Amino acid sequence: MTTHIGFTGTRHGMTPGQRAAVAQLIAELASGVGFTAHHGDCVGAGAEFHDLCRAHAGSFIGIHRGPLGDVEHQAGCVGDEQREPLPHATCCTRSAGTWVSLSMTGRTRSIVHVIGVRGTIAL
Numbered sequence: 324m325t326t327h328i329g330f331t332g333t334r335h336g337m338t339p340g341q342r343a344a345v346a347q348l349i350a351e352l353a354s355g356v357g358f359t360a361h362h363g364d365c366v367g368a369g370a371e372f373h374d375l376c377r378a379h380a381g382s383f384i385g386i387h388r389g390p391l392g393d394v395e396h397q398a399g400c401v402g403d404e405q406r407e408p409l410p411h412a413t414c415c416t417r418s419a420g421t422w423v424s425l426s427m428t429g430r431t432r433s434i435v436h437v438i439g440v441r442g443t444i445a446l
Contacts, residue, residue, distance in 0.1 A: 326358040328376075329433070332368025334396055340442025341368075346375050348436060348444070357381025362400075364388045370398035 328349065337345065352358060360376040362369045364386045376382045386402035437445045 326352050326354075326356070327361065328352055328358055329361040330369065330372040331363065332365075332372065334365050334367035334369075336367040337371050338440050338442070341438050341440065342371060342375070344438045344442040344444055345372060346378075348438075349375055349379060353379055353381065357383065359383045359385060361385050361387060364398050364400050366396050366398045370400055373398070373400040373402075
């Protein structure tokens with residue numbers, strides 16, 4: 324079974340502690356068997372996540388680009404697959420995007436890791 328890792332984060336980028344924690348989580352979750360990563364192609368933390376995933380052999384990246392009208396905040400990452408934007412990605416406001424994405428995960432029964440500015444991980 325393929326591991327799927329989704330990501331959302333601030334367009335202002337990750338702190339060094341967050342970047343280290345995300346890299347550690349990717350390594351642990353991928354566990355040498357490859358994985359599929361999902362992100363929305365946002366500048367900042369989304370683009371950084373993309374680069375961290377690309378550093379791992381066996382990564383497959385699906386980009387759910389959006390919101391389509393917000394070109395200014397798209398990073399232009401090139402994934403292995405471009406997917407249609409999810410409905411919430413086309414209607415959420417810029418300031419609430421991360422929280423809208425997090426609330427959506429509750430409906431899918433996904434495991435959520437919230438990483439604080441110092442790199443602390445909470446489940």
